[in-house]
Amino acid sequence: MPRRLEGRSAGSALLAAPVLWVGVFFLALLLAMPHAGPVFHWAFPAVEPPVYDRASFLALFLSQAGIVAAASLAASVTGIGLAIFVTRPAGRDFRALVEALATVGQTFPPAAVLALAVPAFGFGARPTIAALYLYGLLPIIGNTVAGLEAVPAAVRDAAAGMGMSARQVLWRIELPLAAPVILAGVRVSVTIGIGTATIGSTVGALTLGTPIFDGLAVDKMPLVLQGAVLVALFAIVTDMAFARLEAWLRPPGAAR
Amino acid sequence: MIELDRVSKSYGGRAVVAELSLRVAAGSFCVLLGPSGCGKSTTLRMINRLVPHDAGAIRINGEDVTALPADALRRRIGYAIQSSGLFPHWRVEDNIATVPRLLGWSRQRMQDRVTELLELFRLDPETYRSKYPHELSGGEQQRVGVARALAADPDLLLMDEPFGAVDPITRDALQGELARIHKATGKTILFVTHDIEEALRLATDIAILDRGRLAQFAAPLELLEQPASDFVRDFVGTQGIGLKLLSVRKVAERVRRGETAEGEPVPLDATLSEALSLMTRRHAVALPVADAAGAVIGAITLADLVR
Numbered sequence: 001m002p003r004r005l006e007g008r009s010a011g012s013a014l015l016a017a018p019v020l021w022v023g024v025f026f027l028a029l030l031l032a033m034p035h036a037g038p039v040f041h042w043a044f045p046a047v048e049p050p051v052y053d054r055a056s057f058l059a060l061f062l063s064q065a066g067i068v069a070a071a072s073l074a075a076s077v078t079g080i081g082l083a084i085f086v087t088r089p090a091g092r093d094f095r096a097l098v099e100a101l102a103t104v105g106q107t108f109p110p111a112a113v114l115a116l117a118v119p120a121f122g123f124g125a126r127p128t129i130a131a132l133y134l135y136g137l138l139p140i141i142g143n144t145v146a147g148l149e150a151v152p153a154a155v156r157d158a159a160a161g162m163g164m165s166a167r168q169v170l171w172r173i174e175l176p177l178a179a180p181v182i183l184a185g186v187r188v189s190v191t192i193g194i195g196t197a198t199i200g201s202t203v204g205a206l207t208l209g210t211p212i213f214d215g216l217a218v219d220k221m222p223l224v225l226q227g228a229v230l231v232a233l234f235a236i237v238t239d240m241a242f243a244r245l246e247a248w249l250r251p252p253g254a255a256r
Numbered sequence: 257m258i259e260l261d262r263v264s265k266s267y268g269g270r271a272v273v274a275e276l277s278l279r280v281a282a283g284s285f286c287v288l289l290g291p292s293g294c295g296k297s298t299t300l301r302m303i304n305r306l307v308p309h310d311a312g313a314i315r316i317n318g319e320d321v322t323a324l325p326a327d328a329l330r331r332r333i334g335y336a337i338q339s340s341g342l343f344p345h346w347r348v349e350d351n352i353a354t355v356p357r358l359l360g361w362s363r364q365r366m367q368d369r370v371t372e373l374l375e376l377f378r379l380d381p382e383t384y385r386s387k388y389p390h391e392l393s394g395g396e397q398q399r400v401g402v403a404r405a406l407a408a409d410p411d412l413l414l415m416d417e418p419f420g421a422v423d424p425i426t427r428d429a430l431q432g433e434l435a436r437i438h439k440a441t442g443k444t445i446l447f448v449t450h451d452i453e454e455a456l457r458l459a460t461d462i463a464i465l466d467r468g469r470l471a472q473f474a475a476p477l478e479l480l481e482q483p484a485s486d487f488v489r490d491f492v493g494t495q496g497i498g499l500k501l502l503s504v505r506k507v508a509e510r511v512r513r514g515e516t517a518e519g520e521p522v523p524l525d526a527t528l529s530e531a532l533s534l535m536t537r538r539h540a541v542a543l544p545v546a547d548a549a550g551a552v553i554g555a556i557t558l559a560d561l562v563r
Contacts, residue, residue, distance in 0.1 A: 158341030161306055161414075162354050162404075163331035176345050251345030252388050 019240035026233040033057045033226055040222040052211035052223045057230060064207035064234070067125050067200065068193045071132035076186050078133075079140030084170065087148045098141065106138040110196045114203050128200030128207075135196060136189035143185025147178030180250045187242035194235040198227070208234065257282045258303065258412065258444065263312035265298055265468075272298050274468040275312070280461070282317075282411075285438050285445045287455040290465035291491070296448045299465070300414050303446065304333045316412060331355050334405035334413035334443075338420040340397040342389040348374075348400050349385040355408040373403040376437065395426035402434065406441075415447045419454070431457055452492060456480075456504050464488055476504040502529035502561060510563065511545045513554040521546035524553075528561050 033051060040050035079102075086095035110131050117127030151174050159169045175182075198209025208231045215223030258280040265273040273295040280286045288296040301307040303314055305326045314321045321329055342351050350357075352373055353366040361369075374381040377399040389397055398418060405413055419427045435458055438445055449455055455462050456476045464471040464479070464487075471491075472484040480501050483489040492500070508524045521544040522531050534543055541558040 152341075154337060154339050154341035155343060157306070158335070158337055158401075159343070161304060161330060161335035161337070161341075163327045163329075163358055164354075165327050168358075173343055 017244060019237065019244055022233070022240060023237045026230075026237050029233065030057050030061055030230060033230070040226075044220075044222045047220050047222050050222055052214070052226055054214070055206060055210070057208070057226070060206055060208050060210055061230065061234065063125070063205070064194070064197050064209075064231075067128050067205060067207065068132065068190060068197050071129045071197075072136055072186065072190045072193055074129075075133050075136035075140055075189055079137050079185070079189075080144050080182060083141045083144030083148065087145060088166075095145075099145075102138040102141045105134040108134065110135055110199055111202075114199060118203050123204035125200070125205045127203050128197060128205040131200070132193045132196060136193050139188040139192075140182070140185045143188075144178065144182045147181030147185075148174050150181065151177050176251055180246050183242065183246050183249055187239065187246065190242065191235050191239050194231065194238060198231055207231075257317055258446065259313075259315040259318075260299070260303075261313040261315070263299070263302060263309050263314060265295070265302060265307065265310050272468050273302070273309075276465075276468070276470055277312075278463055278470065278473060280444060280446060282444050283442045284460045285447065285458055286461045286463060287459035288446065288448045288463050288465060289452065289455045289491075290450065290471075292450060293467075294465040295468040296450075296465050297416055300416055300446060300448050304330045304335060304414055306330075331358055331408065332410055332412075334408075334410040336402045336405040336413070336415045336418045338417040340389070340401035340418075342397055342401055342404070344389050347386050347388055348392070351389065351400060352404045352407050354404055359408055369407060373406060376406075377403050377433065393426075394422045395430060398422055398426075398430055399433070402430075402437075406437075406443075411444060413443050413445045415445060417448055417450070420449070427454075434458065452500075453503070456500055464491060466491075477501070480504065499529060502532055503527050507531050507545055507556055510560040511554040511556055512560070515555040516552060517542035517544045517555040517557075519543060521550075521552050522556070524548065531556055532558075532561055 034053070034056065037050045040047070044050060082098050085091040086098050113131035113134055114127055117130045121127040121130060155173060155177075156169065159173045160166075164172065197205070197207050198212060201207050201209035201213045208227050210227070211223040212227035212231075215221065215225075215227065258278075260276055260278040262275045262277055263273060264271065264275055276295075276299060278286075288299055290296050298307055302309045303316075303321065305321055316333075324332075343354070346354075349367070349370045352370045353361075356366045356369060370385055371381045374384055379396065379399060384392075384396075384400075389400070392400065398421075402415075402418060405415070419430050422430065431454060434445075437443075438458075447458060459476055461473065462476055462479055463473045466487050472479060472488045474482075474484075479488065480492060480497060483492055505528045506524070507522055507526045507528060507530075510528065511524065517540070519538060519540060522534055524545055524547050531543055535541060535558055542555050544552045545554045545556055547553050
């Protein structure tokens with residue numbers, strides 16, 4: 001197999017990357033938040049306790065990360081798989097159907113999906129994962145189909161004409177060339193998922209949204225603030241990490 | 257030898273190729289020529305089964321093309337197309353070694369073959385082997401595309417308008433190189449084009465297609481002198497026919513051995529049109545003629561060109 005450009009992920013380049021510093025900042029904030037009581041007490045003297053204390057922020061983050069990862073992984077596997085299937089000769093007829101279903105999945109408000117999922121899955125993380133999964137399919141299917149179709153016809157023709165099997169054309173030519181576009185779809189899906197997962201707290205999933213909803217319920221602004229800042233940073237760090245992965249995955253000769 | 261025996265192909269009831277029979281001798285340079293939509297590309301693509309034929313038989317060296325699995329068949333046939341179709345994420349060396357890798361050659365053998373082919377196309381191996389396609393000019397991409405088609409040393413090379421997308425000067429150089437490589441390797445080449453000048457320059461045989469049917473199959477000179485139908489006459493073009501005739505005849509046919517003339521000699525295997533061009537530029541009515549070794553063996557005059 002052709003080799004990747006050497007020296008791309010050198011340690012020095014990683015140290016200079018903003019994603020590393022924003023990530024460190026996020027982690028520090030996650031761990032420091034319980035000790036920020038005096039600050040919040042000073043800003044909001046009437047609120048007691050000044051910092052969310054029913055679970056550690058680290059535990060909330062890890063739980064939310066697990067939920068998003070499970071949903072995104074499942075959505076990526078199904079989404080990429082379906083997109084490959086509908087761009088093959090055998091699956092071409094199903095393309096309109098699959099794209100329509102994915103669009104329906106996206107137009108459903110996540111809160112509605114959650115409400116519908118609770119009777120099926122009960123309370124907790126599982127209905128949240130189901131909602132995020134449905135919600136995250138569309139960008140992945142859409143981008144994978146677009147990425148595969150952007151492979152120039154001449155390249156595909158040459159690959160087949162050289163004697164590559166359909167499987168070899170897919171794995172050696174189409175997927176590597178489409179990888180950055182596919183990854184961009186996963187990136188959108190995951191970033192939306194992080195934001196949307198917070199709503200899962202309303203059906204009992206533990207996420208950084210839990211302090212937000214608890215705070216809203218009892219009118220304690222500091223709790224809302226703590227949850228919101230951490231969720232936003234979580235999404236930003238993840239998005240930056242994906243941007244880096246995309247640049248690294250981009251085939252050297254692909255369109256920029 | 258390639259043999260097409262009453263081969264037909266239709267799409268949605270419309271015949272694209274109809275009862276086409278053709279015999280291409282081993283080692284010949286056969287050009288499939290015709291206007292767009294005449295079925296020439298389809299014909300080419302039926303030979304390596306990128307397009308399945310509906311009826312008739314296609315045989316290579318007596319063996320039916322359907323006897324092998326399609327992938328195995330294609331690995332034995334070189335294939336070069338317009339705009340090169342190079343894999344943009346692979347280096348030049350990986351592109352050229354596509355078929356050898358599919359065939360499981362050793363790393364050393366692939367490397368040696370890449371070096372050999374880059375040298376054949378006068379691309380410095382050390383500079384070019386690790387470049388990516390987007391770092392090459394159009395002409396270089398096309399050379400690598402043809403090198404890739406030759407990589408596993410196939411006896412047969414299929415080329416679908418390989419020089420269709422490059423500028424005229426580069427195309428001229430590429431045609432010259434292809435002619436040289438055909439002469440040096442003795443491969444059988446099937447070449448699709450709609451450009452009559454390109455066909456006259458390269459072909460040993462030309463098959464003119466008209467709406468999926470064979471209009472004429474002949475050597476370039478015969479095509480010009482004895483067109484089989486009005487279609488062929490029109491396609492070859494009545495304008496400039498004299499110049500086209502000069503372009504398919506060689507100086508060797510008209511040389512006056514033993515005589516001599518002033519100036520730089522013209523080689524024996526130059527075309528008469530090249531000789532005429534030289535005479536015009538030098539304001540001379542005669543040129544000395546040299547053999548392959550460069551020794552002057554005779555002369556050619558303006559009158560000889562029109563004899």
